Amino acid sequence: MTSTSKVQITISLQDPSLDDDELQAEVENLLPQIKDVDGVENVDLVPVTEAPKGSKALGGFLLGMLQAEVSVANIKALFGFLSDRLGGQPIKMNVKASDGRELNIEASSQAEFDYAYQKAQEFLKG
Template sequence: MSSESNVKLTIALCNPDLDAEDQERETRNLLREIKELDVENAGLVAVTEIPEGSKALGGFLFGMLQAEVTIGNVKQLLGFLGDRLGNKTIELEVEANGKKLKVKASSQQELTAALEAAQKFVAAS
């Protein structure tokens, strides 16, 4: 399967209540769980791809990870994120067929709406 038909998600965990060490631990735990799903690849975001205003830690962006999935597995990953991150503030960037969608959520209701928007965006791409 060509990577052009895959969907790339960039997830930024935004928890001001956690110190750097706890935020890093939470990010790595989430990454480990995502890798257990049916994803093409997943990893921390390298410093070379720094979005403006982000903090870096040890060569990787602070609190950020990326996952790439086939279009058929997007729903599973988005469902997992909804279950796992319902009460957390996150920023999610979805890239499909060269188009990008950025959404931010800080409650279960906002996350549900953001994930639905992401799913519709992927379906339309």
């Protein structure tokens, strides 16, 4: 896979201490911050039309979920941002390669984010 390839990453916040409105506010707060991360070409809320089984929706978008498109060469910047910003909160990520393969990973600590990044790199190389 070349460094100009793009990866789609769906980020799902899993903080049980937040109610639905607080969770959605957290996600909406992250949007402009993620847009500023190097290599992120697009980021938006996940529309209800792309709902995985068991998802909750709020105002036409999936609750607590974002979808970002990032170049493979800059995936480290996105993982670094998420680790710094959300390092103590549990999140789930789905990494979808340009060839359609998918990897589901979870992280809730700095060590887990490092491990998730390592797994994502291995996945994208293979």
